Amino acid sequence: MSGYSRIIHYATSILCGNKGSMEISQLHRQVFQRFEISEEDFLCIVKKCSRFTVIQSRSRTEDGESDCIVVAKTSLRLCKKYSKNECYECQDLHLCKYYVYGNCRYGKGRKECKFSHDIQSQQNYPLLRECTLHELNEDDLFLLLLQNDPALLPEVCAHYNKGTGLFGVCTFMECCTKVHICQHFVQDDCLFGPKCKRLHSFDEHSRRMLEERGLGGDIIHDLPYIYQNVYRLNSQTISSGKGTYIHLHIYTASHRLLRWRRMKCLHFIRRKCKFQDQCVLVHFNLPYKWEVNDGKGWRDLRNMEEIERAYCDPKNEHSPGSRPVDFVSMTRNHDPVRRLSTVSSISKPAHYILTTEWIWYYKGDQENWIEYGQPDDKQRVTSVTSRELEKAFQEDSNAEVTLIKGNRHYYVSFQDMYQRNPKHNTKRRMRRRPRFVSINEVEAKAV
Known part of the structure; x- marks a missing residue:
């Protein structure tokens, strides 16, 4: 090492x-x-x-x-099909979920668990090594998985955080199977601290409910802080080279507001937004907006059209200029960079203008980038088009999509942005980039 x-x-x-x-x-x-x-x-x-x-x-x-x-953070996940005995070859970890929780009842008794407790197994070790996580001890690895794999976390009760009652407006009260915890504590912006009426840690009922779901005592103790980290990861994840948001199981009004504040207002671009300063969407004259955080907050980048033009070409990893934007790490001189945009064209009817049309590419044999659904240098075409991939991505950004090209089967993973050939265990890099729209085009369409 x-x-x-x-x-x-x-x-x-x-x-x-x-x-x-x-x-x-x-x-x-x-x-x-x-x-x-x-x-x-x-x-x-x-x-x-x-x-x-x-x-x-x-x-x-x-x-x-x-x-x-x-x-x-990590892109590694537990395989969802493994617990159903439906997976035979994938790029996810094959582990007992309750072992990760630290409370598998079979691991404590004579009866052996039918799911793996071995992070060194033939399936797991190569994946951990590829992500350079093979030297982490189990406790550290499991905490890392919990705060990055949203499928492992119990859902936070949105109703608990509304209203003034002891249980908010949650009608299930003590019988609720979701987690009762202060959403502002999770967001690290609670103004009341220890005097808050909402829980910042788990009471006896919540602990009992979590134990029944298989979580061990150490994980339960750390869970409020794990939720904080999941929220931090989500709030920092912006439209980048992968263009993904980390999906949380914390469905609150303020969380939805945070996500929507990163979206551009279509009506403002057309000068028709009736909400003006009260609008929760970003007001800007273009359907995209590049910003850099220099430690004093987010500010606009210069030469925005040049940056956008470069970004829309999948072969580019940097923008032009003496201080280029790194499109892979989304940084400029180590400062974080983000790209705000209008909603995906998939999510709106065809007559909506200035939505963002995202194009999906895979890396060809000649180091070129080929759009899904278009012929490669041998005139072979994938069975799934770029538009179909975008639709699948909008429905589930953690999904895997199976496709055929020629006589070979592949699957594409939105999590790590690779196209894999399971038969030969090879993979190709994928990229999701927007179709370029110039300032002149925007002005012509906005009138």
């Missing part, structure tokens, strides 16, 4: 041992005890590495500046 990899591994272990997240200055101090790396170099590694997400903290450092919080 290289020095770079050792630093990443050690930082991941520290984060997972600290409920999955930590302020970057504190993380650097702990890493520095083993590796003599400057704060600037460490920040560069963390921001560029796909293992971490960096978000702005609400708290202040000793010199009055905002610190950043680092959250550990």
Whole structure:
């Protein structure tokens, strides 16, 4: 393992041992005890590495500046079909869900669990090694999976967080099978702290309900903080090279508002938005908007049309210019970059103008990028078109889609953006990029 990899591994272990997240200055101090790396170099590694997400903290450092919080992340997931005995070859972990929860009843008794408890198995170890997670201990790995795989988390009760009653407006009250916890605590913006009427930890009823669902005591203790990290990951995940949002099981009005505030207002572009300053969508004169966070908040990038033109070409990984935007890491000089856009054209009727038409590509044999549904250099066409992939993606951004090209079967994964050939165990990179719309086109359509 290289020095770079050792630093990443050690930082991941520290984060997972600290409920999955930590302020970057504190993380650097702990890493520095083993590796003599400057704060600037460490920040560069963390921001560029796909293992971490960096978000702005609400708290202040000793010199009055905002610190950043680092959250550990991974694209690995537990296989949903494995527990149904329906999976034979995939790129997900084959593990007992209750073992990950730390409370598999079969693992404690004489009767052996029919699902794997072995992270070193022939299925699991290569996947962990590919993601450089094979040296994490089980507790750290399981916490990492929990805060990144939303299918593992119990759903937070939205009704509990409405109204003024002890149980909000939840009619199930103590019999509710969803988690009762303060949504503002999860969002790290609760103004009441210990005096809050909503729970910031789990009471006896919630613990009993979670235990019945198979979660162990240690996981239950950390679960409120895991929810915080899931929310942080979701709030930082923006339209990028993958164009995905991490799906939460926290369905609250404010969460929906947060997501919609990243969408562009179609009516404003056409100068017909009746809500004006009260509109929850972003007002801008283009159907896309590029912004950079320089530590003082999000601000517009210059030469937005040039950046957009470059981004729409799937072969490009950087924008032009002396300070290019990295389209893979969505950064510029290590500063986070985001692209806001109007809704996908799939989600609106055909007569809606200036929606975003997303195009799906896979990497060809000649290092070229080929749109799904279009012929390659041998005139072979995939059975699934770009539009059909976008429709499937809008329905479930974690799905896998099976397709045929020639006489070969493939499946595409929205999670890691690869097209795989299960027979030969090969894979091709995929990309989702918008169709370019110039400023002149926008002005012509907006009238």
